[in-house]
Amino acid sequence: ETGVTQSPTHLIKTRGQQVTLRCSSQSGHNTVSWYQQALGQGPQFIFQYYREEENGRGNFPPRFSGLQFPNYSSELNVNALELDDSALYLCASSPSGPGGETQYFGPGTRLLVL
Amino acid sequence: DQQVKQNSPSLSVQEGRISILNCDYTNSMFDYFLWYKKYPAEGPTFLISISSIKDKNEDGRFTVFLNKSAKHLSLHIVPSQPGDSAVYFCAARSAGGTSYGKLTFGQGTILTVHP
Numbered sequence: 001e002t003g004v005t006q007s008p009t010h011l012i013k014t015r016g017q018q019v020t021l022r023c024s025s026q027s028g029h030n031t032v033s034w035y036q037q038a039l040g041q042g043p044q045f046i047f048q049y050y051r052e053e054e055n056g057r058g059n060f061p062p063r064f065s066g067l068q069f070p071n072y073s074s075e076l077n078v079n080a081l082e083l084d085d086s087a088l089y090l091c092a093s094s095p096s097g098p099g100g101e102t103q104y105f106g107p108g109t110r111l112l113v114l
Numbered sequence: 115d116q117q118v119k120q121n122s123p124s125l126s127v128q129e130g131r132i133s134i135l136n137c138d139y140t141n142s143m144f145d146y147f148l149w150y151k152k153y154p155a156e157g158p159t160f161l162i163s164i165s166s167i168k169d170k171n172e173d174g175r176f177t178v179f180l181n182k183s184a185k186h187l188s189l190h191i192v193p194s195q196p197g198d199s200a201v202y203f204c205a206a207r208s209a210g211g212t213s214y215g216k217l218t219f220g221q222g223t224i225l226t227v228h229p
Binding site: 031035043048097105 | 118120146148150155156157158159160163165203205207213214215216217218219220221222
C-alpha cells in the first residue's frame, strides 16, 4: 500500500511568482487536507478537499487555492508569492470523509521564496 | 489565538525511563486528539489518538491520557528508546461547523532520549 506522496520535494521561487504543489493521497483515501508548517511551529490548516470540493478553510488568503481530482489526488496553488510563504507544505489524507478520525501525512514540499 | 499549546519546547530523558509529553487546549469543541511524531525531512507520522469520550488509550509503549475537565492531555512513552528522539506534536480535531475535520496543532516538543 502506497502512502501519501508529494511533489516536488523542494523548490525555490521568487516573490510574486506562482507555484503549484501536488499530492497523491493514500490508496482508498477520499479526503485531502493541506497544511503549512513554518520553521519552529506546528502545521497550520490551509484547507480540506472532499469529493472535489473545498470543505473547510483555515485563515489563509484567497491566493491560496486548491483542487481535488476524481482519483482523489490534489493540488495546492499559491499566487503572488510572498517571502512569508516560505515553509514546509504538508498534505494529509484520510479514508472516511471529513469526519475521518486520523489524517496521514506525506513528506512535504519545502518552498523557499526569495 | 493558540488553541492547542505544548508548553515544553524540549524534553530530555534517559533510555529506559518514562517520557511524558504534555498538551493543553482551550476549545471545548474538539472531539478527537492525536499525537504525531516527526523526524527531520519527513512528514508527521501518526502515533496514537483518543476520543473525547475516553480518558485513556494504550498502544504498546505509548499511552495517551485525556483530562477533559482540565483540558489537558499527555503522552507517556515507557520505556523510552533512543529511536523515539523526534519532535512530537499534539493535534486536536474540530467537531463540526465550517472547521469540521480540521486539525489544530501545538508547537511541538523536541524529545531527546539519551542512551
